Amino acid sequence: MSKQKLNRGLADFIQASPTPYHAVASLEAELQAAGFVRLNEADTWSLEKKSSYYVTRGGSSIVAFKTGTQDLETTGFHMVGAHTDSPCLKVKPQPEINRHKYVQLGVEVYGGVLLNPWFDRDLSLAGRVDYQDKKGALCYTLMNFERPIAVIPSLAIHLDHQANENRSVNAQTYLPPILSQTLEGKCFDLKKFLLEHLKKELKIRDAEKILAYDLRFYDVQPPAEVGLNNEYITAARLDNLLSCYIGLRSLIASNSKFGSLLVCSDHEEVGSVSASGARGPFLEAVLDRIMEWLGSGSAEGKRRMLDNSLFFSVDNAHGIHPNFADKHDDKHGPLLNQGPVIKINGNQRYATSSETSAFYRQLCEKAKVPVQAFVVRNDMGCGSTIGPIVAGGLGIKTLDIGVPTFAMHSIREMAGSNDAEYLAKSLKAFYSRQ
Secondary structure (H helix, E strand, O other), rough: HHHHHHHHHHHHHHOOOOOOOHHHHHHHHHHHHHHOEEEEEOOOOOOOOOEEEEEEEEEEEEEEOOOOOOOOOHHOOOEEEOOOOOOOOEEEEEEEEEEOOOOEEEEEEOOOOOOOOOOOEEEEOOOOOOEEEEEOOEEEEEEOOOOOOOOOOOOOOOOOOOOHHHHEEEEEEEOEEEEEOOOOOOOHHHHHHHHHHHHHHOOOOEEEEEEEEEEEEOOOOEEEEEEEOOEEEEOOOHHHHHHHHHHHHHHHHHHOEEEEEEEEEHHHHHHHOOOOOOOOOOHHHHHHHHHHHOOOOOHHHHHHHHOEEEEEEOEEEEEEOOOOHHHHHOOOOOOOOOEEEEEEEOOOOOOOOOHHHHHHHHHHHHOOOEEEEEEEOOOOOOOOOHHHHHHHHHHHHHEEEEOOOOOOOOOOEEEEHHHHHHHHHHHHHHHHHH
């Protein structure tokens, strides 16, 4: 796939995936088009060699895999892990705020959000809505308004002359978006509004009552190529939908000889502690069932398979920002458009070892992919990924890598237009064991 086609596909994927639920739905559609068979956790599985499958959990996490033709105990799996969630503003359960004739919604900060860029953006709303139908059955649907329906206006500098020197964001009082204006005495009811939308716009005529929801605001501005020579990609949720999409395309493009797997988990931005997060049992449960139905279900067989496996935790890295170069170690400042970054931390905030780093460097040399390295400054804290979680939980050799990025956790992030292709080449080679 050409760089232009890959980046266009990435942009379309991000635009169609404003929430983890939509991201998994988008991944499902791509997998089904590629011939992957859907599995249900509640069903009995009957797997075959040289076949492709996928399974979801909670609608926001997914595992896709190829069984290959080889003995999995001796060849193991090559696995890639990413996450479907991004920092955002989530609607509270009782969110309605009606004051000064303005309709607003209370929001909860999800993850480590860079809050200032959320002001003065055209915001829409998307997520999952759970409802009761006329027969009393519990149902759910995905919802995406797509068009701008809200904004968080900044306070004018005339009313805060110190704004450029000292304005902090109070997450409780400054962030409720404005949706509309209302007449005196009338109050906005979000659940009533959602029910009407289900019936009129989504044509779900039998919806009777909204019971719950998981809704998130997002910026409607589409992804773009920017720079004098289109050197960069700007978009929301590059962290970590870029890794999800590139992992998917690489898995689909790989050969079917060896066992290969992609897991995209929810809740990474808040610690991964959930049934569908990386600290939960989802990935291990899938591996157990694969080994059982392919005839290697013993404890010894599983341990042999894991010891012969390798896991790549793929999550965006911090590129060196030319305006803030002092925030990086002088020798470890990754550049955009110069290839994937090996992420290293002596305190195990990343799971990279000398062994896995050497493996990736050799792989990239063969695939003609440039490689960089990132180590955080000693006087700064280091973020983490699902890498140490999976390594510690499964006892599997793990590597942390990612595409260098600017403005991580902003409402709009930036990456190099060459780096998605570099990452795709290395992951395809990894899956195909080239």
